[in-house]
Amino acid sequence: MISVFSNREDCYGCSACQHICPQSAIGMNPDEEGFLYPNINEDLCVDCGRCTEICPVTHKGNYKKNDMPRFYVARHKSQEVLWQSTSGGAFTAISDVILRQNGVIYGADYDEDFHVLHQRAETPEKRDRMRISKYVQSDMGDTYIQIKADLQEGRMVLFTGTPCQAAGLRGFMGTSPLMDHLFICDLICHSIPSPLIWEEYKQLLERENGGKLVSVQFRSKKDGWSRANSNKGFLFTTDKSPEIQEDDRFYQLFFKVGAITRPSCSQCPFTDIHRVSDLTIADYWGIEKYSPEWFDPLGVSVIIVNSPKGADLFDQCQQELHSEERPKEESLNEQKRLREPSQIPENRSLFWENYRRSGFGYVIGKKNKKHEEDEALCFGRAD
Ligand SMILES: Cc1cc2nc3c(=O)[nH]c(=O)nc-3n(C[C@H](O)[C@H](O)[C@H](O)COP(=O)(O)OP(=O)(O)OC[C@H]3O[C@@H](n4cnc5c(N)ncnc54)[C@H](O)[C@@H]3O)c2cc1C
Structure with missing residues (x-):
């Protein structure tokens, strides 16, 4: 039976394969990092090859x-x-x-x-x-x-x-x-970034601040628009908290640590x-x-x-x-x-091992700690 991709690095999760399939044989399921990947139902698949034909990874020139x-x-x-x-x-x-x-x-x-x-x-x-x-x-x-x-x-x-x-x-x-x-x-x-880590982060904000999230903004302009400020504008409110501006720990995991992409x-x-x-x-x-x-x-x-x-x-x-x-x-x-794709850190798998073993609170680091320490912590080197 056909397989849409061989390595996880070869699938962007765009879901074009799912929707082109004439047999509706493909579902998109999350992996253990929360990213969606196609999954073929062998009973329905007729090996027509439409999924791989149109896939941006295999299509010559990537469109x-x-x-x-x-x-x-x-x-x-x-x-x-x-x-x-x-x-x-x-x-x-x-x-x-x-x-x-x-x-x-x-x-x-x-x-x-x-x-x-x-x-x-x-x-x-x-x-x-x-x-x-x-x-x-x-x-x-x-x-x-x-x-x-x-x-x-x-x-x-x-x-x-x-x-x-x-x-x-x-x-x-x-x-x-x-x-x-x-x-x-x-x-x-x-x-x-990973939808699973986002889910964890939302729950953490609700635990830390009480109530349910009612608004979220990744890039507010409270301190103005500039490259230097682009990671400082995370704003949210819960139904029990006023507007809070985070020195965004999620953003650090995304841009600085790079382990959650x-x-x-x-x-x-x-x-x-x-x-x-x-x-x-x-x-x-x-x-x-x-x-x-x-x-x-x-x-x-x-x-x-x-x-x-x-x-x-x-x-x-x-x-x-x-x-x-x-x-x-x-x-x-x-x-x-x-010019070039983002680099995945060499110790990315360590981040995910730590997440699975010790939970999200461990890998995201302590609130108000220096980011260098957060980074060390999420890779398991700070304790
Ligand atoms: C994941 C991500 C990475 C980015 N990386 C860079 C970068 O490296 N350099 C850079 O200069 N700009 C980057 N941007 C783009 C930038 O942040 C702005 O989204 C863009 O400049 C549009 O701003 P705007 O004021 O025109 O539109 P806005 O009114 O802010 O519109 C936002 C647009 O982004 C789209 N969008 C928002 N979130 C997502 C998402 N998760 N997936 C798909 N589409 C989304 C919306 O559909 C909408 O079209 C990135 C955006 C995202 C979502």
Whole structure:
């Protein structure tokens, strides 16, 4: 029987295989780190090979475009939008173009328990919930199927997500003429953390602060937008606590320790300027050096235009955006994920062994301890 992947590093969990399967023989199940992987039901599988044919790992070229991308600095004209966005509000400007044409937006949202999952929005209110980066791999559910159904009904669709999810969508859609009305916008993506560790972290915050989480924001702009502040803006409230700003321990595990990201991120083929999407958005890190007049403490975006369709969509955003073309070297210098994948620490397995043996409280480290100590602790070297 066919197998969709051989090593865990070879599966991004995009779920395209699940939805392309004509026999509905593939389910997505979490592994012991909480990441979803395809699981084939042998009784249903007819070995047709569609799953591996369209998989972004095995597909030659990974669906990346060959066009030469163009780089823009951009900032939303509305202060309110900037305040409510991670970077310079590029996502809101781009999605507004689609909403104005009665289109549909897909992006990452929370459910009532703050699980991260892809959702569908037809209104600005529902779209607004997709704002702000959620540093957890989102569950795609049946997003690809819903997108196809919307396109078949003649709706214009904007999909936003990580590059691997964008590649999964391209694999699922193939060369369908429906693609003409599908716009894909991906993020420059550092790597993607485990939903299981996020679950543990939420429970820890509830235990430490009492009550149930009622709001969460990974990247608030309370102290302004800057690279230095990007790991200090984690805000949350419970129904028994006021707003709390954490010197985010989850963020430390993600960015500094790097032990909680999906294994496939270390081999990510999408960490270059040839993208799978029509547009790519991210923080314009370093803009204060290259062109200080563009710096805004409320956030600045880089928008990479990857295709003629992307260029057309970007043109239509101009009533909402201030923007200017910039040399690609600026983003190449500042964005490591346009050059290489994230490194998985050598002792990653030690982190997970410690987690299984001693629990989450042990690996996350003690509150208010120095991060170096947290790091040592989570790898089991501090005691
Ligand atoms: C896991 C992750 C890693 C990132 N790594 C980098 C990086 O290395 N460098 C960099 O400059 N920028 C990175 N970003 C992108 C950046 O944080 C902003 O999301 C981006 O600049 C958009 O900001 P905005 O102001 O235009 O939009 P916002 O209004 O903040 O919109 C957020 C957008 O991100 C999408 N999104 C949020 N969470 C997820 C998720 N978990 N999975 C898929 N899509 C999601 C939403 O669907 C929406 O389209 C990352 C984002 C994520 C989620």
